[in-house]
Every structure is written in structure tokens, then in C-alpha cells.
Amino acid sequence: MVSRVIPVEAFDLVIFGGTGDLARRKILPGLFRRFCAGQMPAESRIVGAARSQMDGAKYREFVAEAIAEFGGKVASDAEKLAAFLQQLDYVPIDARGVGGWEELADKVKGRKFVRAFYFSVAPGLFGDLAERLHHYGLSDKASRIVVEKPFGRDLATAQTLNASLAEHFNEDQIYRIDHYLGKETVQNLMAVRFGNMLFEPLWNSQYVDHIQITVAETVGVGTRGEYYDKSGAMRDMVQNHLMQLLCLIAMEPPAKFEPGAVRDEKLKVIRALDPVEPHHIVRGQYLSDDEDPSYREGVNDPRSKTESYVAMKVGISNWRWAGTPFYLRTGKKLAERASEITVVFKELNHSIFDDDEGGHRNVLSIRLQPNEGITLGVTIKEPGPGGMRLIDVPLDMSFAEALGDAGGDPPDAYERLIMDVIRGNQTLFMRGDEVEAAWEWTDPIINGWTERGDVPKSYESGSDGPGDAATMLARDGRSWRAIKT
Numbered sequence: 001m002v003s004r005v006i007p008v009e010a011f012d013l014v015i016f017g018g019t020g021d022l023a024r025r026k027i028l029p030g031l032f033r034r035f036c037a038g039q040m041p042a043e044s045r046i047v048g049a050a051r052s053q054m055d056g057a058k059y060r061e062f063v064a065e066a067i068a069e070f071g072g073k074v075a076s077d078a079e080k081l082a083a084f085l086q087q088l089d090y091v092p093i094d095a096r097g098v099g100g101w102e103e104l105a106d107k108v109k110g111r112k113f114v115r116a117f118y119f120s121v122a123p124g125l126f127g128d129l130a131e132r133l134h135h136y137g138l139s140d141k142a143s144r145i146v147v148e149k150p151f152g153r154d155l156a157t158a159q160t161l162n163a164s165l166a167e168h169f170n171e172d173q174i175y176r177i178d179h180y181l182g183k184e185t186v187q188n189l190m191a192v193r194f195g196n197m198l199f200e201p202l203w204n205s206q207y208v209d210h211i212q213i214t215v216a217e218t219v220g221v222g223t224r225g226e227y228y229d230k231s232g233a234m235r236d237m238v239q240n241h242l243m244q245l246l247c248l249i250a251m252e253p254p255a256k257f258e259p260g261a262v263r264d265e266k267l268k269v270i271r272a273l274d275p276v277e278p279h280h281i282v283r284g285q286y287l288s289d290d291e292d293p294s295y296r297e298g299v300n301d302p303r304s305k306t307e308s309y310v311a312m313k314v315g316i317s318n319w320r321w322a323g324t325p326f327y328l329r330t331g332k333k334l335a336e337r338a339s340e341i342t343v344v345f346k347e348l349n350h351s352i353f354d355d356d357e358g359g360h361r362n363v364l365s366i367r368l369q370p371n372e373g374i375t376l377g378v379t380i381k382e383p384g385p386g387g388m389r390l391i392d393v394p395l396d397m398s399f400a401e402a403l404g405d406a407g408g409d410p411p412d413a414y415e416r417l418i419m420d421v422i423r424g425n426q427t428l429f430m431r432g433d434e435v436e437a438a439w440e441w442t443d444p445i446i447n448g449w450t451e452r453g454d455v456p457k458s459y460e461s462g463s464d465g466p467g468d469a470a471t472m473l474a475r476d477g478r479s480w481r482a483i484k485t
């Protein structure tokens with residue numbers, strides 16, 4: 001099956017922080033892949049803008065190296081690379097000063113294309129960039145801004161950030177990126193729910209026993225220890241990525257797949273979230289193993305109370321979900337790098353098979369990584385003679401197998417989302433009120449830990465997390481899916 005490439009109009013994209021880690025690993029290689037796929041018309045231009053002093057030629061060298069390292073299969077196409085680099089330019093700039101701004105304005109003003117400014121810099125600079133763009137006449141209707149996470153560290157900072165952007169840009173010009181929403185399987189969540197007759201009638205507390213959302217990493221804090229220790233799993237992962245997954249799995253069907261409708265429904269889910277009781281949360285910190293120091297050693301604070309793991313039971317108080325718990329967990333140094341959403345349906349209310357011991361459930365599992373795909377556990381007869389004993393088997397669909405080679409590397413989350421910015425489609429970006437609502441729910445949980453002096457439990461690196469997380473589900477007569485399958 002060959003994937004269809006939808007053409008986009010010509011654009012100017014300015015990457016503030018164009019020499020940073022994110023630009024090098026994701027944004028620039030992603031743009032090159034879109035170029036190779038025919039989604040970057042010849043008049044388009046990409047302008048790197050960062051603090052490093054270099055000229056266009058030096059920047060093109062930098063980008064060529066980034067693509068060689070992170071570009072994937074297409075990186076070896078020298079002809080295409082040379083053509084792509086022709087469309088690149090660079091301006092040294094200081095977000096807080098005046099240097100570079102006139103030059104940047106000269107480069108992009110007066111061109112008739114869509115203009116996007118990617119804020120791939122520390123969030124402390126977002127307000128400065130918005131203000132400078134306005135000052136230099138670059139905040140008109142043709143401009144869009146793309147802002148990276150973290151979007152605030154609590155409600156107050158998120159509100160301040162929203163206000164500083166809103167001073168110069170309308171909400172329909174602001175694209176808050178959560179790269180989870182750009183993942184193929186995450187978008188498939190909506191296709192599975194709203195494109196099939198099979199699931200939606202059962203998608204409620206009458207038929208669903210519970211839902212699990214797991215985002216597990218095998219890496220530790222690495223060199224980001226100092227930054228991470230001020231954040232923790234709740235701020236770094238739950239408030240944004242897990243919350244977005246929860247919204248997509250729990251929201252009502254929007255009237256149309258368009259930005260306003262989808263974001264309205266997601267917001268309603270966040271507003272219906274119950275406060276989380278302290279005994280419905282387990283926090284953890286990983287211990288050392290052969291490869292990495294312990295969490296506390298990694299962040300260089302033997303008394304750190306920041307969590308590298310969090311698991312929680314969350315309730316949604318609305319007609320669809322009251323009574324169905326959502327169990328969320330995420331952590332570092334776990335058994336496998338695995339992200340998965342699992343919908344566990346209820347047991348049959350009556351079995352007609354005398355020989356069977358019961359306990360069967362349909363389980364729909366949506367894997368985001370690795371090996372993106374969907375598995376549906378169904379109950380069938382155990383083969384052979386000797387009565388009607390039932391067994392549970394998976395109907396397994398790996399997207400890679402089912403869809404075959406879709407013509408090269410599939411677009412990754414960042415490239416998809418950047419193309420959505422160019423097209424002006426905000427469906428997969430977070431609206432300001434969504435982000436604030438998520439913080440409004442998160443803040444009391446984090447403040448509660450601080451007030452109580454809560455200390456995370458230790459857990460073995462390479463495990464499924466602290467034992468207390470398993471106990472929390474066992475109290476409800478349930479168990480987590482194994483992280484490593």
C-alpha cells in the first residue's frame with residue numbers, strides 16, 4: 001500500500017532554537033523527509049534562528065550533519081539533500097536583544113506565503129519571542145507560532161504564558177505541540193472509535209470494566225537530571241501526554257473531526273476528572289543498576305522527593321464513565337519502552353458453558369510503541385475433544401504488517417504536526433483552555449505531595465515499578481498488564 005501525500009502550499013518556517021537538540025534530532029530531519037515526499041514546494045524556505053554566530057553556509061553544513069545522523073532511509077539521497085539545503089538560511093538572533101531581528105524581518109516580510117515560527121527554545125523565552133515578532137511587524141494574520149512543551153509548570157505559570165502569547169497572537173495562530181498527538185496510533189485511536197460500528201456502542205461504563213494507560217521508558221534521567229528533578233513524572237508526562245491520551249479515549253464523539261469540536265470534547269473530559277485521593281496514587285524513584293546510577297544519584301540530591309514513576313486511579317464523573325476507573329502509569333527505568341492503552345471489557349453476565357471456569361474478558365489493546373498496532377482478545381473454544389472449555393486468544397494487527405511498506409519511512413509525529421501547522425489545521429494541538437484545565441486538575445495533586453512531605457517509594461530498575469502500584473489494583477480485584485510482554 002502506498003501512502004497518499006497531500007500537497008501543501010509554499011511556506012516560510014523560522015525555527016527559533018534552530019541549532020538546538022530538538023531541531024537537530026527531530027525538526028530538521030523531519031522537514032527533509034517531508035521535502036523528499038514532495039511536501040515542500042520550491043518557493044518554501046526554512047530559516048534557522050538561534051544564538052550561535054554562523055552564516056547560511058555553515059548552517060547548511062550543520063543541517064546536513066543532523067540529517068545524516070537522524071534522517072533515516074532518505075538521508076543517503078545526496079541529490080535531494082543538496083536541493084533541500086538550497087532552501088535553508090540562517091540568522092543569528094537574540095530573543096531578548098535586538099540583534100538579528102531586522103535581518104529576519106527583511107527575510108520573511110512581504111512574501112506571500114504562510115509564515116510559521118517554531119519556538120524550539122526554553123519556555124522562558126516564549127513571551128520575549130512573541131513580543132519581538134509583534135514589534136518587528138511579524139505577528140499579522142499570515143503568521144503562526146508553534147510552541148513546545150513544557151507549557152507552564154502549574155496553572156499560574158501556564159496562565160501567564162498564555163497571556164503573554166495572547167497579547168500578540170490570536171488563539172487560532174497558536175499551535176501548542178504535544179508530539180504524542182502526532183503519533184499514527186494516537187490518531188488511529190479516533191479512527192478505531194469513530195470509524196467503526198463495532199466499538200462505540202460498548203464504549204461506556206456498562207460494558208467497560210476499566211481502562212489502563214501506560215507510558216513506560218527504559219531510560220533514566222541521563223544528563224537532564226537537574227531539569228527533571230524540578231519537574232517529575234506528573235508534570236513531565238501525566239499533565240500533557242497521558243492526559244491527551246485519556247481525553248481521546250474518553251471523549252464524546254465530536255460532531256465533526258475539526259479543531260473546535262474535537263478540542264471542546266477533550267476539554268469536557270478534563271473538566272469531568274475527579275480529584276485524585278492520596279491513596280489512589282503511587283509514586284516511585286528507581287534504584288541503580290549496572291548501567292545507571294539511582295534516581296537520587298542521577299539528580300544529585302540524596303533527599304530528592306521528585307517522582308520518576310507515578311501510577312494513579314482516576315475517575316471521570318460523567319454519564320459515560322462514572323464507575324469505570326482509568327488507571328494511568330508512567331515511569332523511567334522500567335522493564336521495556338512501551339506505550340499502550342488497554343480497554344478491558346466486563347465479564348459476561350451469564351455463561352452457557354458448564355465446562356468452563358469463566359473469567360474471560362475481551363481486551364482491546366492499542367500499542368503506541370514499540371510495534372504500533374491493535375490487539376483484540378477474543379474467547380474461543382480450546383481445540384480438541386473433551387467439552388467446551390474456552391480460551392482467550394489475540395486477534396493481532398501490527399500496522400507495519402497490515403499496511404506494508406508505505407513508501408519509505410512513515411512520517412514521524414513532528415513532521416506530521418509541522419505539516420498540520422502549514423495547512424492551518426489545529427485539531428491535533430492543545431488549546432490554551434485545555435492546557436489550563438489540565439493544570440487545574442494536576443496542581444492540587446502535586447501540592448498535596450508537597451504539603452504532606454510525600455516521599456516516593458523505591459523500585460528496581462528494569463521492573464514494572466513499585467509493588468504498591470500492583471497492590472493498588474489488587475485492592476480493586478484487578479491487575480496491571482505486564483510492561484514487557
Ligand code: NAD
Nearest residue numbers: 017018019020021022050051094095120121122148149150
Ligand atoms: P537546546 O538547549 O538544545 O537548544 C536551545 C536553542 O535555543 C539553541 O538553538 C540556542 O541557540 C537557542 N537559544 C538559547 N537562548 C537563546 C536566545 N536568548 N535567543 C535566541 N536563541 C536562543 O534545547 P532543546 O532540547 O532543543 O529544546 C528546545 C525546546 O523544545 C524546549 O522548550 C524544550 O523543553 C522542548 N523540547 C525538547 C525536546 C527534546 O527532545 N530536545 C523534547 C520535547 C520538548
